[in-house]
Amino acid sequence: MIPVRRLGYAVYESPDVLRQAEYYEEVMGLVAVERTASRAVMATQMGQEVLVFEKGTSNHCPRLSLEVAGDFDLKDAAKKLAPYNIKTSTRTGVTPGVAHAVVFTDPKGTEIELFSAPKSSDAKPRGGGIAPVKFGHIAFTATTAQSISNFYCNALDFRVSDWIGNVFAFLRCGPDHHTCNFIDGPDGAMHHMAFELKDWAHVLTACDLLAHHRRPIIWGPGRHEVGHNIFIYHRDPDDHIIELFTEIDLMKDESLGYFEPRPWHRDRPQRPKVWGREEAAPQWGLPPSADFRRQGEQHLARQGHNG
Ligand SMILES: [Fe+2]
Incomplete structure (x- = not known):
């Protein structure tokens, strides 16, 4: 592989x-x-x-x-x-x-x-803005989440971190709980992309900056149950959903087979598993807004249109 x-x-x-x-x-x-x-x-x-x-x-x-x-x-x-x-x-x-x-x-x-061996840019930052520390993960829909996950695991050395039912996969290629998500839906539609922030204080700063720029938060703040990251979501000018997150689960050593223990874990230790839809709901925070939920509805509509 x-x-x-x-x-x-x-x-x-x-x-x-x-x-x-x-x-x-x-x-x-x-x-x-x-x-x-x-x-x-x-x-x-x-x-x-x-x-x-x-x-x-x-x-x-x-x-x-x-x-x-x-x-x-x-x-x-x-x-x-x-x-x-x-x-x-x-x-x-x-x-x-x-x-x-x-x-x-x-x-x-x-x-x-x-x-491999990318060259880092030495372009000078203008300063200001949210300034995430990295591009953390990206979620796509695919027919089916199971078959595309099998390909990423067998051919590209990804590992399964968690599933929600048999329709939503969380795959990792490094210590972070997930680098790619695959969700049942039309092939190749991007669902959301996620950037990592330093800590909870950085998330708070991001909320204030988004408010200053009149970009509504469409879901969050909250803490996911699957992956346990703190999250906020908003949309960019091209209507992409952007997640900003921190405190995602880390599997620091693959041979141990569990994520680094954290106070908010209910399973001790927290191992990869299949979550039911209800138990996968965020630990805290309000449900997603209609503006967030329309992403999945648009994908389903396109799938229907494509037959
Ligand atoms: Fe995400």
Whole structure:
């Protein structure tokens, strides 16, 4: 299998690339390491590229990049994916930080760029904004969550952290409880993406900053039961749901098989499991707003439309 170790950047089409770049710089506190009307590449203030916006007609997420283990030779990726009837190609000069990538399309139709040894940006942050510490996870819908999860685990070395029923998977490729979510639905629709904040005080600062910029919080603050992260969600100008989180469960040592014990865990120790829908509800906080819930309704409507 291919040892994927970290989320790289997500690539989105955008009808207005400069508006997205401005939002992610001023409100989210990212840094534009490349910015034209046709493409913007955004990095954290620590220099990791996390988002790419390309001029398009929709807000679709056609590509995702994943960083592989430092000792993995990307030349071996084609051979590892051949058993799944997946073909690869190569791409150079991908972003300012990624000189070379091996590219393939996953079974739900998302193009994946595999890379290693990225170059960190040294672009100067403008200061201000929320300034997350990293791009933590991304959630997609797929037909079915089970089959795409099997592919990510068997081919890309992801591990199952938790399931809600048999329709919502939480997969990790490092210590964080989840790096990718897969939810039953139409293939390849992005549900939400999540950025990690330092601590609860940083979440509070983010709430005040979002209020200052008149961006409503559409769910939270609350603490999830599955993954146990504190969360708030809002929408960006292209209508993507953005989660800001902290205190996510960590499996610091895979050989132990349980997450680092935390005061809010009810299972001792907290091991990967299948949660019922009711017991998976957040530990505290109000239910999601109608504006949050319309994401799933839109995906279902599109699935119906596509037959
Ligand atoms: Fe999330």
